[in-house]
Amino acid sequence: MYSEAMATQDRLIETTQELLWERGYVGTSPKAIQQRAGVGQGSMYHHFTGKSDLAAAALSRSAQQLRAQAEQQLAGPGTAYERIAAYLLRDREVLRGCRIGRMAQDPDVIAEAELRRPVEETFDWLCGRIAEIVAEGQADGEFATGPDPADIAAAVVAVLQGGYVLARAADSPEPFHQAVRGALALLRNR
Template sequence: MDTAERLIESTRELLWERGYTGTSPKAIQQHAGAGQGSMYHHFSGKPDLALTAMRRSAQELVAQADARMSGDGTAVERVSAYLLRERDALRGCRVGRMAMDPDVIDSPELRQPVRETFAWLRGRLAEIVAEGVAAGEFDTALDPRDTAAMITAVVQGGYVLARAEGSQEPFDRAVRGAVALLAARAPGK
């Protein structure tokens, strides 16, 4: 792994762990084993490096989520596969975490990958819910876009509960609660 690559991966880890405000160029350099000059040779500064790292994390998240949601199975199964995917809830979401960072949210450039990620997630889930409604799996009273937002929110909020409690449990309960509610919505049940 070359120096630029190590800097990006180090930034990804530190942004995950400490957020944007809590991550300094110096900490990134030490984690990457690179000097000051090296970092400023490859990147114009902290925002540039953070943006590169965030874009990569965003792409990774989309790819992983898409793999869960676009496989075989009914709509309920695919949504459940997304919700029940194993996650280390105490570490949180690499992308969602950025939404609480004022320096990220206040910068249109830095916010863009975060915005796009969640816009895509909500849109993709809404398609699947709509397919489920069309297939008779879900009650026609369910609004696909509202339901998709709810599903996305449960995961992100689950991280908050888990970190507050210092335990994975509230996260698992939240997603199980959502799956139970969704799975029972078949009109025939």
């Protein structure tokens, strides 16, 4: 086990994850993947049927990793507010943006169901998971019971995704941190 073939496949997938993060789907060519991975043309097309097949594998893996990372903070100790704050305040490479959220802007990803699915599922899961925590907070009297937990959760996730947009626009992580601070201020003591 752990054959050479497996190693090549993995290098291709990892490299594709990187390039999709940096340049998006439209901006990533098979040639660029091959060069960065140090894998030949024939080799790439032996393991994957083409660019979109490889991208689907890369996105699935990124989605799984993002979910595992998020769960570290969301399943941690503390009150509902503390767990959401821990997630929002987690150390992030802000200017690189979100590996999954970035794909939502790519027309070819949105158009191809295979590629959009991991993106959709990730946000469905994340919003649902945070909504659970908000609902717990409401049940404990920590948050006001008026708003739908799903609405609050969507706002929390949107602040992160939008924070990345503001940071990249400014070429500075600061607007991201402002948005997170603002969201936490609004969330506190509700």
